[in-house]
Amino acid sequence: MDEQARIMQTLGGVNLSGHPGQGGMTLPPPHGHDGTDVDGRKQDIGDILHQIMTITDQSLDEAQAKNRKHGLNCHRMKPALFSVLCEIKEKTGLSIRGAQEEEPPDPQLMRLDNMLLAEGVAGPEKGGGAAAAAAAAAASGGAAGDNSIEHSDYRAKLTQIRQIYHTELEKYEQACNEFTTHVMNLLREQSRTRPISPKEIERMVNIIHRKFSSIQMQLKQSTCEAVMILRSRFLDARRKRRNFSKQATEILNEYFYSHLSNPYPSEEAKEELAKKCSITVSQVSNWFGNKRIRYKKNIGKFQEEANLYAAKTAVNAAHAVAAAVQNSQTNSPTTPNSGFQMKDEEFQLDSAENKNTLLTNMFTGSSGSYSLPTPNTGDLFMSMQSLSGDSYQGQVGANVQSQVDTLRHVISQTAGYSDGLGGNAMYSPHSLNANGGWQDATTPSSIISPTEGPGSVHSDTSI
DNA sequence: TTCCATGATTCTGT
């Protein structure tokens, strides 16, 4: 609009001063010699110019303006004035300038677009936020990938950002279109009274679009920032430690202590544990990694815990064996899983001492006595071993073997037994070899034996 | 506030 003002100013300056330009005016030569005639024409041109200037300030919809525009267009001086304006415009070179301007794609804008697309903010709605959330979860290494609370929180916030972004974008586009239409109408209207080529209108539209796209870029930039902040918060959150539930820890501990000779769960076992504990496989791996190293570092500290879980598992084992024996007498030994449905609530004990006592009583048949002669224990252990190792290999097999592992531990840990069994490597309290490594697996690392099906006895059936 | 337990991460070795 400055250009228009400049034109008007120039035009007014040239004509009203009474000094025509050298470029050959097409204005009709003055008639007569008296000053009043010249003054009259000056007044006439001045009026037209005034109308032109004021008309641009008016709204196009105003009926009054229409009338005035009509009057202006039909004015007898209009063609002459139009020529003058053309000439002046040609002189100032406005029609040429910037005609061949072209804008190369802004790399920054492209980056922003790509990022918004990748984050699921831009682009199609379907799978947008969810895909990005999944990507973020995957980027977190799966450690907290299944944390549904944080996951949904992230998704919800991303959706919110997406909504705001699209609303604002729509608003800007609408405003841009409205403004463009308005300007085009204005210019078209003005093109009747002053020289405006379609190319210039197009150029003006381009300028408007550029202005609006710069606003859009700011919007995209802000959106990107918001997404980055959200994402960093989400990814930081994965480091936030949340203790596993008591139940989960119990399940993991039971597995650990019942497989103390080889506490390396297989992939299937990890998956099973993960499912039972409602955590991820990675978390199971982490837990076992930490547990192994910490147990090894300070066996003494874990003694009580080991006793507790071992006793618990041993009781389970004893029940399992008893059930197996009974089952073998009443049912076909090849019947899968029969007789091994155990419920944890049967073994609700409140202290390690109680469990040890129970265990001892179980072995001795006495009540509250720890003075069990060593050979008895050994016999019992041997019988247990023979039970699991030979008689019930096919059916009880792997699980009982792991339970037996636990029994070994408990027996070795229980006061009064250590001396008698100490010399036997089989009764090593912590199943660690001289090199500080775990002994070779004597028990299957998996809680899922190839011979067993779902519902069979595990060391960690208590969920 | 301090201290310990514990889940997660990172680095290194195999």
Added chain:
DNA sequence: ACAGAATCATGGAA
């Protein structure tokens, strides 16, 4: 790829 080891960072009890 997996395990061990060290370390970080947080939760929770004292």
